[in-house]
Amino acid sequence: MNAPLLSVRDLKVHFPIRVGGVLQGRYKQLKAVDGVSFDLMPGETLGIVGESGCGKSTMGRAVLQLIKPTQGQVIWLGQDLAKLGAKQMRAKRQDMQIIFQDPLACLNPRITVGDIIAEPLRTFHPDMTSAEAKSRVQKLMQQVGLHPNMINRYPHEFSGGQCQRIGIARAMIVEPRLIVCDEPVSALDVSIQAQIINLLRDLQQRFQLSLIFISHDLSVVRHISHRIMVVYLGKVMEVADRDALYTHPRHPYTKALISAVPLPDPDQERAKQRIVLSGDLPSPLNPPPGCVFASRCPIRTELCATTPPVLEERSTDHHAACHHSE
Amino acid sequence: MTTVSQFEQTVPGGEIKGRSLWADAWARLRSNRAAVAGAIVLAIIGLASLFGPMLSPHDVGQVYRSYIKVPASTTAYPREAEIPDLLKTALRRSRADITSLDVDGDLVTLTLTAEREIDPRITRSVERNADFTNVQIIETSPDGLSLTMQMEVTRSYFLFGTDANGRDLLTRTLFGGRISLMIGLLATFVSLIIGVTYGATAGFIGGRVDSVMMRIVDVLYSIPFMFFVILLMVFFGRNIILMFVAVGAVEWLDMARIVRGQTLSIKRREFIEAAHACGVSTTAIIRRHIVPNTLGPVVVYMTLLVPKVILLESFLSFLGLGVQEPMTSWGVLISEGANNIVEAPWMLIFPATFLALTLFAFNFVGDGLRDALDPKDR
Ligand SMILES: Nc1ncnc2c1ncn2[C@@H]1O[C@H](COP(=O)(O)OP(=O)(O)OP(=O)(O)O)[C@@H](O)[C@H]1O
Ligand code: SF4
Ligand SMILES: [Mg+2]
Numbered sequence: 001m002n003a004p005l006l007s008v009r010d011l012k013v014h015f016p017i018r019v020g021g022v023l024q025g026r027y028k029q030l031k032a033v034d035g036v037s038f039d040l041m042p043g044e045t046l047g048i049v050g051e052s053g054c055g056k057s058t059m060g061r062a063v064l065q066l067i068k069p070t071q072g073q074v075i076w077l078g079q080d081l082a083k084l085g086a087k088q089m090r091a092k093r094q095d096m097q098i099i100f101q102d103p104l105a106c107l108n109p110r111i112t113v114g115d116i117i118a119e120p121l122r123t124f125h126p127d128m129t130s131a132e133a134k135s136r137v138q139k140l141m142q143q144v145g146l147h148p149n150m151i152n153r154y155p156h157e158f159s160g161g162q163c164q165r166i167g168i169a170r171a172m173i174v175e176p177r178l179i180v181c182d183e184p185v186s187a188l189d190v191s192i193q194a195q196i197i198n199l200l201r202d203l204q205q206r207f208q209l210s211l212i213f214i215s216h217d218l219s220v221v222r223h224i225s226h227r228i229m230v231v232y233l234g235k236v237m238e239v240a241d242r243d244a245l246y247t248h249p250r251h252p253y254t255k256a257l258i259s260a261v262p263l264p265d266p267d268q269e270r271a272k273q274r275i276v277l278s279g280d281l282p283s284p285l286n287p288p289p290g291c292v293f294a295s296r297c298p299i300r301t302e303l304c305a306t307t308p309p310v311l312e313e314r315s316t317d318h319h320a321a322c323h324h325s326e
Numbered sequence: 327m328t329t330v331s332q333f334e335q336t337v338p339g340g341e342i343k344g345r346s347l348w349a350d351a352w353a354r355l356r357s358n359r360a361a362v363a364g365a366i367v368l369a370i371i372g373l374a375s376l377f378g379p380m381l382s383p384h385d386v387g388q389v390y391r392s393y394i395k396v397p398a399s400t401t402a403y404p405r406e407a408e409i410p411d412l413l414k415t416a417l418r419r420s421r422a423d424i425t426s427l428d429v430d431g432d433l434v435t436l437t438l439t440a441e442r443e444i445d446p447r448i449t450r451s452v453e454r455n456a457d458f459t460n461v462q463i464i465e466t467s468p469d470g471l472s473l474t475m476q477m478e479v480t481r482s483y484f485l486f487g488t489d490a491n492g493r494d495l496l497t498r499t500l501f502g503g504r505i506s507l508m509i510g511l512l513a514t515f516v517s518l519i520i521g522v523t524y525g526a527t528a529g530f531i532g533g534r535v536d537s538v539m540m541r542i543v544d545v546l547y548s549i550p551f552m553f554f555v556i557l558l559m560v561f562f563g564r565n566i567i568l569m570f571v572a573v574g575a576v577e578w579l580d581m582a583r584i585v586r587g588q589t590l591s592i593k594r595r596e597f598i599e600a601a602h603a604c605g606v607s608t609t610a611i612i613r614r615h616i617v618p619n620t621l622g623p624v625v626v627y628m629t630l631l632v633p634k635v636i637l638l639e640s641f642l643s644f645l646g647l648g649v650q651e652p653m654t655s656w657g658v659l660i661s662e663g664a665n666n667i668v669e670a671p672w673m674l675i676f677p678a679t680f681l682a683l684t685l686f687a688f689n690f691v692g693d694g695l696r697d698a699l700d701p702k703d704r
Contacts, residue, residue, distance in 0.1 A: 066599055093605035105596040109347055110618045120604040153344030170604070 004039040011036045011072035013062045032058040034234040045211040047225030055234040056214045060180040094124045097171035101182040103163035107155035114151035120174045140169045161188045180212045219261045230254045233292040240318040250320040354698040361694020364687035378500035386501045387652050390492040395670040402481035416455045436475045443470035487672040499677050505655040509570045510636040516574030521581025529589025588620040622699035629692035633685040656681040
């Protein structure tokens with residue numbers, strides 16, 4: 001097996017949050033990401049799935065050093081990114097791009113779409129002529145399904161889905177080796193979702209692109225991911241190859257998520273046993289002392305309330321963090 | 327590529343021109359009547375102040391001793407009925423009597439008689455009054471006891487009347503506007519430069535640097551402004567440049583706070599993070615992404631700051647701390663007018679009207695700009 005493009009080791013992002021009154025307030029750590037590790041191979045897609053607020057976006061940003069990780073390492077081709085100076089890190093960004101979750105907010109409202117998409121080109125290829133940059137922008141706009149004659153328009157003149165394509169084009173223009181896709185299709189309707197996913201898959205095959213594909217929806221990641229990681233409250237619950245995860249989920253949370261995905265066949269759908277999770281996500285400021293999932297787990301025991309389970313390999317390349325998984 | 331084909335046929339032809347947020351704001355501003363009216367008034371007052379004193383027949387400092395505090399009027403001075411009095415005053419010491427006086431347009435024919443022979447140098451005493459020029463003796467009686475003179479009357483218009491020194495108020499009002507507007511614009515410019523630099527630096531660096539910089543602003547805020555200006559005047563003497571430096575140096579505090587707040591909020595916006603992710607350097611982020619997005623509120627604040635400064639200058643001048651003679655400003659003129667309010671109300675009315683109009687116009691334009699640039703309308 002060849003070397004991973006990216007290795008994340010025990011990544012933690014804690015936000016200091018002020019709690020209490022104005023005078024006696026103190027800081028508490030909000031553990032948005034709490035000890036996540038994974039490897040990503042060239043050309044591989046890792047799907048990250050979890051509920052809203054479980055720290056997926058924070059994880060993606062910390063991997064790209066857009067948020068400074070509190071602890072842990074992000075190793076890019078053998079090099080720890082946290083140890084790089086600002087300038088060296090900037091140079092590395094040519095190879096790692098991100099598609100943001102909020103399609104409109106990530107575009108500067110005062111500059112044209114052409115300039116937005118060309119921005120990485122301008123920074124990484126300052127000697128490129130503007131005519132060449134423009135033709136590349138137009139070509140890419142066509143590839144993501146935007147008409148090239150919209151190049152002089154401004155972001156507020158586009159729909160959410162079109163803005164998302166602009167963000168995708170911006171991430172792809174410098175032909176990076178890794179794109180973190182933070183819910184790139186949740187703002188789009190289903191037919192366009194498929195188009196965008198096909199587009200990303202296409203590019204992946206052509207350029208050996210690696211993807212970290214974040215979504216709250218298991219059915220979306222299924223099509224594109226090679227491996228899937230399920231996270232809950234900043235911690236990894238289960239990681240496995242896509243098919244293994246879907247056919248033999250080992251963690252009760254994954255099982256619940258899978259059972260919530262509607263099946264195409266109505267008979268199967270009716271016969272299926274749905275696991276409905278009761279209760280809400282606990283506050284990340286006060287995570288349960290034992291297993292973070294204990295408050296909603298249908299098979300919890302007393303052990304779960306006191307001792308946090310560790311992420312262990314249950315079968316080849318299939319890891320789960322649960323005291324009672326088979 | 328499968329996804330592409332459907333888009334390729336849709337819109338044929340050239341590129342579509344987008345409408346930037348600036349263009350949108352401009353269109354909205356133009357459709358705001360109050361703002362447009364304000365802008366027109368400002369343009370008129372600005373042009374009049376700039377060129378009016380040059381075009382005016384009266385010099386700013388020119389004193390007409392015979393027309394002290396004459397009321398505003400559209401007819402020319404001297405009026406026909408006043409000519410005999412003027413001539414009498416001029417000839418008071420010559421011991422000659424006016425026997426006939428004939429005014430024909432600008433031409434005055436005058437016959438004098440006296441008991442002793444009239445000295446022809448009498449023309450000089452007439453000419454000493456600046457209203458009469460070209461005084462000529464056209465006929466002298468053989469015994470020299472009677473003399474006919476012809477002269478031209480200079481007619482002067484004082485549309486706004488004259489002040490207590492006999493100077494044309496229109497010229498002085500326009501000239502005062504020049505000074506007031508100049509102080510307003512320059513002081514605003516000074517505060518813009520200092521405030522934007524300071525505020526953007528504090529906001530972008532953030533953290534402890536930001537706290538220290540903003541506490542300095544708080545401390546400066548607590549210094550009483552009048553006290554500060556009086557101290558400056560005492561140390562450096564009364565001086566117009568010092569004046570706007572003082573005003574600008576105080577007014578930048580607000581600008582710095584506004585720009586800092588803007589920078590802080592924009593710094594957290596996702597497109598700044600996106601720029602970081604694209605490897606854009608810090609200076610380019612400030613230049614390309616932050617500054618253009620702070621400009622809206624800054625422009626609005628500027629249009630509201632200019633009238634504020636003008637008012638401040640007027641206030642200082644009113645107290646006698648501002649602009650000094652022979653320079654003048656609206657504040658100085660209003661202060662003089664207030665001292666003569668009973669016998670010469672026009673001395674107050676005209677400069678005060680100009681000041682009020684300007685303040686109104688600036689505020690209308692500022693409000694219009696604020697509405698036009700409001701991001702909620704996006
Ligand atoms: N800058 C921040 N300061 C403090 N807390 C933050 C910050 N960013 C995120 N958080 C907190 O971290 C947690 C994880 O946020 P994150 O945006 O990563 O969630 P997410 O999984 O992407 O959710 P969603 O699916 O809704 O996008 C949330 O509880 C959020 O409140
Ligand atoms: S450790 Fe216990 S609470 Fe946690 S998922 Fe497993 S069974 Fe449920
Ligand atoms: Mg998110």
